[in-house]
Amino acid sequence: MIITQIKQRRKELDRDKNVYVPHMVLVDKIIEETPTVRTIHFHFKDPELNKEFTFEAGQFAELSIFGVGEATFCISSSPTRNDHWECGINRVGLVTAALHRLGVGAEIGFRGPYGNHFPLDIMAGKNLVFVGGGIGLAPLRSLIWNVLDNRDKYDKIAIIYGARSPGDLCFKYDLDTWEADQSLNTIITVDKGDAMWKGREGFVSEALRDAAPSSRNAVAVVCGPPVMIRSTFPVLEQLGFMPDQVITTLEKRMKCGIGKCGRCNIGNLYVCRDGPVFSYAQIKGFISDEY
Amino acid sequence: MITKKVSKKDIRKLLGTWNQECNVIVPSRVDGVVGMAAWDNQDISFLDWYRNTVIPPKSCFLPKSEVMMSFKKNENGYNLEVPTNEHWQVIFGVRPCDARANAIIDHVFAVTYDDYYYISKRRNTLLVGLSCTNPYDSCFCTSSNIDPTESEYVDLMFTDIGDDFVIEDFTGGGKALLNMSNTLKKVTKADIDKIKEVKAASVSKIKKTVDTENADRKLGSLFNDTDYWERISAKCISCGICTFLCPTCFCFDINDEMIRKQGARYRGWDSCSFRSYTRMPMENPREEKWRRVRQRVCHKFEFFPMNLGINACVGCGRCIRSCPVNWDITQVIAGLPAEAGIKSGK
Structure with missing residues (x-):
């Protein structure tokens, strides 16, 4: 009858997977990073997914609190450490506030991983410069641990990270480890120190300028608030980095995370689908204007 | 291919036949706004007043708002339920511009990730086009290379030639719809001449143009x-x-x-x-x-x-x-x- 004929005709669309239905994950551990940032560690409720789930550094997920909504977070743990997963959450809105009210054992929704990832294949054998600001360390941290777990594949590594104040530095336990690691050049800076602060003061872009890493055979990976990104790109250019040597990961308001809902575009590129990882060459024409 | 025609007075019967198997959607005034809505199995007065809908037929696939899933909290956590969209629909009276528009947004909803909500409705839908013989002054479809009387994105295309609609069928689904009915008549040589006349006249009624080149x-x-x-x-x-x-x-x-402890996730325009x-x-x-x-x-x-x-x-x-x-x-x-x-x- 008619229905069978139509079914055959529309067979190419007949896939019953519904990507909007989240997987359930359980919160294992909560680390308070700063007064407004916490990291949640979680695993999947479905034991099969715990074994099967993989992702690449730089990819993101939609976390949801049922009844409150969904929001977008990068997965901040390293793909090389797949026993659990982590997301860093800055309390800025409805969903993030709800995520900050959670306790260990809470059940939340997880969709992902979505988006592209950092180009580890291009970075292999090169000098790496990581430039991060504030909560922007979350995606970088996933990449940095991924790189450090395969340390011999890469040449010199510099990590330049800053926050507004000492209290705003995220992942301090990682910063301590990296500072102690002699194979890394780790520079931590804060915009304004306090009485206890013995370290460097000043913006990340200034720390980068002073450190002046060589652009030869190098890749710079930049992630932070837009104001930091905008001030960092010119410094990298002065240091001789070409636009395709500079990689960043962007953040935009998202709903679907899969290129449908429309709002996260920069020009013809969707941050969720074509990104979130972009080379500066890709977004140069739009960066000063829409980001 | 033009094979059949249907007398205007038999449209109610034709839609009635289809309505027995699927939901027939027609241009309707809902709260004073013209959109596509379920046919009441009776009223075909839209044939007289319908020019185009105010709310486009995309609303049949991407409704103004829809529930994506409902959830309930119990002692074991959350229980999610997704509404199913398994009813079949025939949308009657889709204009060629809107048929093209649906084909355009298909790209968005069926690329990389399939959008279940959109596709489950779209794949269960047959589009019956209606030649646009009375366009608005603000219409400029010809500038988008659209012929107001033709479409490659519908299953059937109806064109008004006076007392009858001449029907072109393009797809298996469209043919199936025609096969369900016994109210259709054969087209004559005179009908073919007439439809050519109507088509030419309709195209010439689109006065507004814009050069989108470059x-x-x-x-x-x-x-x-x-x-x-x-x-x-x-x-x-x-x-x-x-x-x-x-x-x-x-x-x-x-x-x-x-x-x-109960709620829903929904989406809206x-x-x-x-x-x-x-x-x-x-x-x-x-x-x-x-x-x-x-x-x-x-x-x-x-x-x-x-x-x-x-x-x-x-x-x-x-x-x-x-x-x-x-x-x-x-x-x-x-x-x-x-x-x-x-x-x-x-």
Whole structure:
């Protein structure tokens, strides 16, 4: 009858997977990073997914609190450490506030991983410069641990990270480890120190300028608030980095995370689908204007 | 292929036959607004008054709002339930512009990730086109290379030749619909001549035109011309009606609601005209109105062609007819400076 004929005709669309239905994950551990940032560690409720789930550094997920909504977070743990997963959450809105009210054992929704990832294949054998600001360390941290777990594949590594104040530095336990690691050049800076602060003061872009890493055979990976990104790109250019040597990961308001809902575009590129990882060459024409 | 015709007085019978097997959707006035809605199995007066819907047929696949899933909290956690969309529908009276528009947004919803909600409705739908013989002054479909009497995106195409509709069938689904009915008649040589006449006359009724040639290149060179966009957007009041009624606009928002331990996640139309659309806690990339207007124009005529090789404007004219301040996208496209890099005059 008619229905069978139509079914055959529309067979190419007949896939019953519904990507909007989240997987359930359980919160294992909560680390308070700063007064407004916490990291949640979680695993999947479905034991099969715990074994099967993989992702690449730089990819993101939609976390949801049922009844409150969904929001977008990068997965901040390293793909090389797949026993659990982590997301860093800055309390800025409805969903993030709800995520900050959670306790260990809470059940939340997880969709992902979505988006592209950092180009580890291009970075292999090169000098790496990581430039991060504030909560922007979350995606970088996933990449940095991924790189450090395969340390011999890469040449010199510099990590330049800053926050507004000492209290705003995220992942301090990682910063301590990296500072102690002699194979890394780790520079931590804060915009304004306090009485206890013995370290460097000043913006990340200034720390980068002073450190002046060589652009030869190098890749710079930049992630932070837009104001930091905008001030960092010119410094990298002065240091001789070409636009395709500079990689960043962007953040935009998202709903679907899969290129449908429309709002996260920069020009013809969707941050969720074509990104979130972009080379500066890709977004140069739009960066000063829409980001 | 033109094979059959149906007498206008038999339309009720034809729709009635289809309505026994699937939901027949027809142009209807709902709360005073013309859109596509379920047929009452009786009224075919729309044949007299229908020109085009105000709310485009995209609403049959991407409703103004819809429940994506409902959830219930119990002692073992959350229980999610997704509504199913397994009813079959025939949409009668789709205009060629809107048929093209559906085909355009298919790309969005069926690329990389399948959108279950859209596709499960779309795949269960047959489109019956209706030649546009009485277009509005604001229609400019021919500028988007659309013939108001032809479409490759429908299953059946009806054309009014006076007492009868001549029917062209294009797909197996369309043929199946015809096979269900015993009210159809054979077309005659005279009908074929008549339909040619009607088609030519319909095309000539589209008076509004706009040259979209190179619009993408011109827009690309204008992207950073703030003065130009401020001037173009000056009278826009960011009401968003152009985007809600646009048959190719597909943006949506997702939100949750929960009372006690039960709730739902639903989605509804959203619009790039609104500040909140892109607002983030720390900043908003499109806070200023001119950026939002620029986004709409560039998305239709620059970004969409870059990504999919086709303008996301079908020339249905809804945005022009419905705009409370007479903003006209064709004037913007027509007024684009001819050469790349040229600064627009004040």
